[in-house]
Amino acid sequence: MADTKKVIFKIHRGETVQGQFASRTEEFEVEYGRSTTVLQALESIKADQDGSLTFRRSCCASICGSCGMVINNRSRLACKTKVRELVDGVADKNLPASDVIEIAPQKNQPVLKDLAGDISNFYEKVDTINPYVQEGKEADKQVNKSSFEQVNMVSNCIMCGCCYSDCTEMAASPEFLGPAALAKAFRFVADPREGHKTERLKELSEKNGIWDCTRCGMCVDACPKDVAPMEAITKLRTRAMEAGVTDNPGAKHAIAFKNDIAKAGMLNEPMLLLKTLGVSGAIGQLGNALHLAKKGKIPSIFPHKVEGVQEVENIFKELDANPIEVETKQEDTGPGAG
Numbered sequence: 001m002a003d004t005k006k007v008i009f010k011i012h013r014g015e016t017v018q019g020q021f022a023s024r025t026e027e028f029e030v031e032y033g034r035s036t037t038v039l040q041a042l043e044s045i046k047a048d049q050d051g052s053l054t055f056r057r058s059c060c061a062s063i064c065g066s067c068g069m070v071i072n073n074r075s076r077l078a079c080k081t082k083v084r085e086l087v088d089g090v091a092d093k094n095l096p097a098s099d100v101i102e103i104a105p106q107k108n109q110p111v112l113k114d115l116a117g118d119i120s121n122f123y124e125k126v127d128t129i130n131p132y133v134q135e136g137k138e139a140d141k142q143v144n145k146s147s148f149e150q151v152n153m154v155s156n157c158i159m160c161g162c163c164y165s166d167c168t169e170m171a172a173s174p175e176f177l178g179p180a181a182l183a184k185a186f187r188f189v190a191d192p193r194e195g196h197k198t199e200r201l202k203e204l205s206e207k208n209g210i211w212d213c214t215r216c217g218m219c220v221d222a223c224p225k226d227v228a229p230m231e232a233i234t235k236l237r238t239r240a241m242e243a244g245v246t247d248n249p250g251a252k253h254a255i256a257f258k259n260d261i262a263k264a265g266m267l268n269e270p271m272l273l274l275k276t277l278g279v280s281g282a283i284g285q286l287g288n289a290l291h292l293a294k295k296g297k298i299p300s301i302f303p304h305k306v307e308g309v310q311e312v313e314n315i316f317k318e319l320d321a322n323p324i325e326v327e328t329k330q331e332d333t334g335p336g337a338g
């Protein structure tokens with residue numbers, strides 16, 4: 001290989017032996033050139049150093065979605081990630097330079113062997129949102145190019161699982177539907193031909209759905225196809241509220257939050273809890289409240305306004321007069337663009 005350098009790959013490996021999962025890390029020295037990808041480096045390790053190294057790949061062109069793995073602590077496609085960029089760092093991509101390249105299987109799913117995870121849960125969750133257009137009375141016969149602007153962007157998803165792997169809510173609540181399934185759900189809610197939009201929005205507003213996303217943004221960073229799942233979730237929330245799907249803790253919390261800020265410029269947290277969860281739900285949080293009280297962290301239940309609340313009121317008046325367009329088309333350069 002002309003003009004090559006060497007770098008160490010530290011690979012997390014593991015497999016089930018006699019019913020017990022045993023993991024280890026192993027280091028391999030790899031030669032790389034200007035355009036060598038992480039996938040090519042793994043192929044060379046498998047061909048020349050250890051044929052038992054296990055990982056998935058197919059297209060080698062960021063299309064099939066099978067080579068998602070954790071590369072230097074973030075989920076990425078191995079076939080789209082250049083070794084040189086990881087070693088040298090790229091300021092524009094917020095990628096620090098690194099002497100060693102660490103490779104691990106995707107997070108939030110069990111490992112089958114080495115870098116290959118069990119992706120059944122990921123696909124089962126996508127399946128639960130009924131990933132197809134359904135006939136029904138809300139179906140619109142008028143379909144034009146502009147009505148597909150939103151659908152195009154989420155249609156670029158290649159089911160690589162990178163967003164699912166990096167999702168912080170998924171780590172805390174494994175039953176959360178997750179960014180890919182929710183982005184896919186938006187693809188059908190936004191499709192003019194879909195006949196059960198409101199029913200979908202009701203289901204998506206239940207526990208483990210759109211309101212459980214913490215808006216951490218990790219899925220947006222992780223997605224190699226610019227699907228921006230968090231944005232799709234925000235749009236689903238907006239559509240659910242517009243469709244009157246508000247009888248759930250997530251929507252109640254959002255409404256109470258907005259009303260508190262609009263009136264006082266600050267939250268009345270005890271009342272926010274009551275308005276979100278109702279009396280019985282709030283009683284269930286008494287243990288937490290006592291814990292906070294012991295630490296002297298219970299906020300006042302008596303409403304008061306921040307200084308200069310008039311400015312906050314003016315912002316809300318302006319927003320009421322000129323609402324922000326949440327569904328602004330984002331630049332769409334993926335294979336579904338056009």
Ligand code: SF4
Nearest residue numbers: 167213214216217219
């Ligand atoms: S923004 Fe929401 S869906 Fe995306 S990674 Fe964070 S919690 Fe998960």
Ligand code: SF4
Nearest residue numbers: 157158160161163223
């Ligand atoms: S939304 Fe992006 S990161 Fe998530 S599965 Fe689809 S292509 Fe992969």
Ligand code: FES
Nearest residue numbers: 059060065067079
């Ligand atoms: S091998 Fe197909 S996306 Fe990487």
